[in-house]
Amino acid sequence: MQYQTESWGSYKMSSLGFGGLGMVADTGLLRIESLASESAVVIFSVSTCCMCHAVKGLFRGMGVSPAVHELDLHPYGGDIQRALIRLLGCSGSSSPGSLPVVFIGGKLVGAMDRVMASHINGSLVPLLKDAGALWL
Amino acid sequence: MANHRMSEATNHNHNHHLPYSLIHGLNNNHPSSGFINQDGSSSFDFGELEEAIVLQGVKYRNEEAKPPLLGGGGGATTLEMFPSWPIRTHQTLPTESSKSGGESSDSGSANFSGKAESQQPESPMSSKHHLMLQPHHNNMANSSSTSGLPSTSRTLAPPKPSEDKRKATTSGKQLDAKTLRRLAQNREAARKSRLRKKAYVQQLESSRIKLSQLEQELQRARSQGLFMGGCGPPGPNITSGAAIFDMEYGRWLEDDNRHMSEIRTGLQAHLSDNDLRLIVDGYIAHFDEIFRLKAVAAKADVFHLIIGTWMSPAERCFIWMAGFRPSDLIKILVSQMDLLTEQQLMGIYSLQHSSQQAEEALSQGLEQLQQSLIDTLAASPVIDGMQQMAVALGKISNLEGFIRQADNLRQQTVHQLRRILTVRQAARCFLVIGEYYGRLRALSSLWLSRPRETLMSDETSCQTTTDLQIVQSSRNHFSNF
Incomplete structure (x- = not known):
């Protein structure tokens, strides 16, 4: 079971274009990978975080119901958060390590600033449609 | 020598104690201004602080005018009729001329009476001074009379050489109690004026500091106004x-x-x-x-x-x-x-x-x-x-x-x-x-920048407008002009 998940995870990693990250995949990263692919829109959040509340509100306002993982309530939350910070640091986000982090269709979109920017430049809606989160 | 110092010290003490009791007395009936008005001309009608400056100025002028004064006293000003000056000229006669330069205006009188005391044993010297002073004062009296001073000043001048009690006793002359009292009053008036000058200078100094603080505040406010x-x-x-x-x-x-x-x-x-x-x-x-x-x-x-x-x-x-x-x-x-x-x-x-x-x-x-x-x-x-x-x-x-x-x-x-x-x-x-x-x-x-009248008449806007905004609006209003 463990072996199966791992091989599946690393496969998905390389297919997602994470490249080198997949090679040094640790448990945190693997957990992110598996959680992110479970739903069309996945948000890694902290239950008390107001910006996380904002991003959840954004998707709900667009008619999307995202899968939300509150890391402060999650048994492996610490691991996942550390892995997310590393992931965002690599993706060149302006605010590395800041939650929320959004995955659409199993692909990393980024933190709040990336989500907002892609919504304004009109790339978010097609992404959501492709992932099957939006029909209209 | 020890005795001299002792007498000096006691004299100093005496001088330090004396002023305060006297100042009160002097302040009450303003004898110093009376002196000026009496001895000088009626133009010396100054306020309390200006009086201090005038007296100070007189002192400086007196020192400046010393050489011609000694040389014949032709250029003596009327202010030198001020009764305290004879003591000073006495002190700054040729033998003491080197010392007189170092004598500052503020503590001059207090030191001065002490020195006069120390000179006392040299009776020939002091009597010589008296002799030298005598014609000089007469000169001054004459010059003052020509400049239209009241005749009382002339009658004041002659007894001056006998201003010191001990000097008077050594020279064997009778001491005039009235003159002594007047001289003491003069000294205290001078001291009082020095104190006033000191207070005035301090007041000026504190005003200067206050002004510079205000200027800084203004600068800050102005620069902030610019930023805004x-x-x-x-x-x-x-x-x-x-x-x-x-x-x-x-x-x-x-x-x-x-x-x-x-x-x-x-x-x-x-x-x-x-x-x-x-x-x-x-x-x-x-x-x-x-x-x-x-x-x-x-x-x-x-x-x-x-x-x-x-x-x-x-x-x-x-x-x-x-x-x-x-x-x-x-x-x-x-x-x-x-x-x-x-x-x-x-x-x-x-x-x-x-x-x-x-x-x-x-x-x-x-x-x-x-x-x-x-x-x-x-x-x-x-x-x-x-x-x-x-x-x-x-x-x-x-x-x-x-x-x-x-x-x-x-x-x-x-x-x-x-x-x-x-x-x-x-x-x-x-x-x-x-x-x-x-x-x-x-x-x-x-x-x-809308007119203030609008603000005043419109009660509701007055309630919602803070004082600062009113000030601001009036400021902008003026700057527009």
Whole structure:
């Protein structure tokens, strides 16, 4: 079971274009990978975080119901958060390590600033449609 | 020698004790001014402080006038008739001339009487002085009489050589109690005037310090007023980060005006698309600059930004998360932009829609932040108040994140507009937006500078207007003239 998940995870990693990250995949990263692919829109959040509340509100306002993982309530939350910070640091986000982090269709979109920017430049809606989160 | 010193010391003590009792007596019936009026001319009608200066001046003038005085006293001024001067001239006669130079004006008299005391045993010397003084005083008396002084001053002069009790006894002359009393009074008057001078100088000094403090305050207020650019009253406790931002924003506004006129002339001159593109790109870079400045300011003073103290009042009316609402830009544009293709219109409406959704999301987040701040502060502290405050502070620090995201949203909206529109349309669009905000700022200063009567008559506005704003409005009102 463990072996199966791992091989599946690393496969998905390389297919997602994470490249080198997949090679040094640790448990945190693997957990992110598996959680992110479970739903069309996945948000890694902290239950008390107001910006996380904002991003959840954004998707709900667009008619999307995202899968939300509150890391402060999650048994492996610490691991996942550390892995997310590393992931965002690599993706060149302006605010590395800041939650929320959004995955659409199993692909990393980024933190709040990336989500907002892609919504304004009109790339978010097609992404959501492709992932099957939006029909209209 | 020891005796001399003893007598000196006791004399000093005596002199130090004497003034205070005498000063009170003198202050009550103003004998010193009486002396001046009596001995001098009627022109010595000065106030208390000026009197001190006059006396001081007299002393200096006396020292200056010494050589001619000794040489014959032809140039003696009427003021030298002041009864205390004979003692001084006595002291500064040729044998003592070297000492007289070092004798300062302030402690002169106190030292002086001590020295006179020490000279006392040299009776031949002092008697010689008396002899020398005698004609000199007569001279002075004569000169004073010629200058139209009252005759009383002349009668005063002759007994002066016998001013010292001990001198009088050594020289075997009878001492005149009345003269002694007058001399003592003179000495005390001189001392009193010195004290007054000291007080006056101290008063001047403190006034000077006060003045320089006021000047500094004025300078500060003026520079802050400059930073604010008339955008509002400078806060009494403005932080340095906020002040720097206000200054930078003032500069940015100047740049903004420059960019606006550049775009305007560019559009009017029918520049080529490439030239116009340079101007539009320059404007977008300038627009990005304000977000960089705000990011720095939000780190320094998040509250200054979020309540928009740096904006003009009318701009503040539309404030949303430390700036304009991105969707407002499109509201401004829609009525003003023409010749848009169907695709462009679709793009703009879609932009308006997504910016509204993003605004709504951020507003929800900020609402949640406020709610959690309320919950944190309203709850009675579980462990101690400091921990509660630490939690609240942590929440406030999240405000910075919201300002950053809102600015990101504004910035992205402007960039998206640029992508949707052609260069010429974009130039027109930014001109419309720039002119709109220019008018909004002009409206603010008009509102602030509306006549005071309106403020006074309109009771409701009076209630909502703070004193500062009234002051501000009157200031602007005057500056307009």
